[in-house]
Amino acid sequence: MSMDDLKRQAAARAVEQVRDGMKLGLGTGSTAKHFVELLGERVKAGLNVVGVPTSEATRADAERCGVPLTTLEEIDRLDLTVDGADEIDPNLELIKGGGGALLREKIVAAASDRMIVIADESKWVPTLGRFPLPIEVIPFGLGATRRAIEAVFAENGVSGQMGVRKAKDGHAFVTDGGHWIIDAHLGRIPDSPRLAAALNSIPGVVEHGLFIGLAQTAVLAGPQGIRVVERR
Numbered sequence: 001m002s003m004d005d006l007k008r009q010a011a012a013r014a015v016e017q018v019r020d021g022m023k024l025g026l027g028t029g030s031t032a033k034h035f036v037e038l039l040g041e042r043v044k045a046g047l048n049v050v051g052v053p054t055s056e057a058t059r060a061d062a063e064r065c066g067v068p069l070t071t072l073e074e075i076d077r078l079d080l081t082v083d084g085a086d087e088i089d090p091n092l093e094l095i096k097g098g099g100g101a102l103l104r105e106k107i108v109a110a111a112s113d114r115m116i117v118i119a120d121e122s123k124w125v126p127t128l129g130r131f132p133l134p135i136e137v138i139p140f141g142l143g144a145t146r147r148a149i150e151a152v153f154a155e156n157g158v159s160g161q162m163g164v165r166k167a168k169d170g171h172a173f174v175t176d177g178g179h180w181i182i183d184a185h186l187g188r189i190p191d192s193p194r195l196a197a198a199l200n201s202i203p204g205v206v207e208h209g210l211f212i213g214l215a216q217t218a219v220l221a222g223p224q225g226i227r228v229v230e231r232r
């Protein structure tokens with residue numbers, strides 16, 4: 001079974017949690033894309049839902065699949081967000097942002113009563129940090145922001161190479177919000193809630209990929225089947 005088959009299986013399990021009338025957050029990435037496609041099939045069969053997309057890519061996918069869309073201006077809260085992740089630890093803390101959509105993903109997850117994270121088993125880790133931590137920054141004053149990030153890393157006992165993410169054309173990758181992303185190769189983040197709070201305090205940091213206390217459920221698909229982990 002391919003990795004993509006596993007991602008689709010996790011997405012299919014999450015679609016089972018969707019009820020008629022729900023307001024949904026629609027994640028970004030290859031796993032979330034399966035969810036949008038499967039949701040679109042149910043909408044065509046008569047399911048009544050609305051979704052808030054977490055990226056322009058997901059907006060395009062949802063439109064293609066016939067999933068009705070709304071915004072967080074038009075509605076106050078979402079019932080459920082389903083999104084992928086780059087890493088998931090046993091406390092259901094996450095690293096997200098490999099696809100560059102972390103800012104909208106976090107806004108949407110925080111506006112949701114429940115978040116289900118869907119992934120293949122390879123995303124499950126004992127400790128976050130093997131995947132480079134994405135940090136979304138304002139391009140202005142980048143040097144100062146980088147130094148402030150380095151100082152926060154030192155205070156939190158982590159270190160590693162940092163680089164501005166590049167697009168395929170070699171220029172800086174620009175997020176949907178018009179910002180840049182620094183990827184920090186930390187290897188291991190012993191206290192992710194503490195690091196997350198410290199990064200939030202840096203001027204110039206718009207958002208970071210540590211999702212703390214947001215996911216209630218992880219649906220992990222592996223060769224042996226599906227494992228569902230609930231927040232303790």
Ligand SMILES: O=C(CO)[C@H](O)[C@H](O)COP(=O)(O)O
Nearest residue numbers: 029030031084097098099101
């Ligand atoms: O955070 C994300 C995008 O910003 C994605 O959810 C994350 O990168 C996982 O992607 P995939 O499902 O393609 O492995």
